Amino acid sequence: MEKQFLSNILLMLIWVFLTGDFAFSSFAFGFILSFFILWIISRKFKKRKTKYYRFLPSIISFIFFFLWEMIKANIQVAYEVSTPHYNMKPGIVKVPLDAKTNMEITFLANIITLTPGTLSLDVSTDKKVLYVHAMYVNDKQEFIDDIKNGFEKRLLEILR
Structure with a gap:
């Protein structure tokens, strides 16, 4: 994965130096362009995809999902x-965890706490349950499904 990332950075720098534009937009466009070039080349010569070509889109997807959830929660709390x-x-909702390692649980708990209206309270001693306080719990199962299919699923795609 490191080799693909370094190749991506190298191609991005080549793009920036060839265009002569050192603005952030040029770096971003060069990174995206080189990512797609490397992805196409890897598909042609390798039968299996490397983790890098799933990792970057997963991070971007997670960032947009988190921002969307943050905006929704801010509007809901501001209205309240x-x-x-x-x-x-x-x-207080008991959320069963698919996350197993301390890092996965910590990231999930912090992401939940960063979202307005929710607060991670505690993790069970066997690390199978996360206790979350929420301002709006109309249906506990729906709340659990939102956490598991939203934050936890996307976070585990990145970390595993």
Whole structure:
């Protein structure tokens, strides 16, 4: 994976030096262009895809998913604070974990805590359950499914 990344960086730098434009947009475009060139070359000569060509799109997908969830949660909390009505239904939810290592659990707990309206409270001693406090728990199973199919699934794609 390191070899592909370094090749990507090298091709990006070649692009930047050939164009003579040292703006961030030139670096970003050169990185994306070189990624697609390397991906096409690897598909032609190798039967199996390397992890690098799944890793980068997974990170980009995770970043956009996290930003979308952050925006939704901020709007929901801002609406709750600015209106006189009490629409919250707070609760503590026991979320079963597919994440096994300390790093996976820590990243998941931190991502949940960074999202407004949710807070990771504790992990069970056997590391199979994460306790999460949320401002809006209308349906516990739906909340669990949102965490597992959203943050946890995308995070494990990156870390494994």
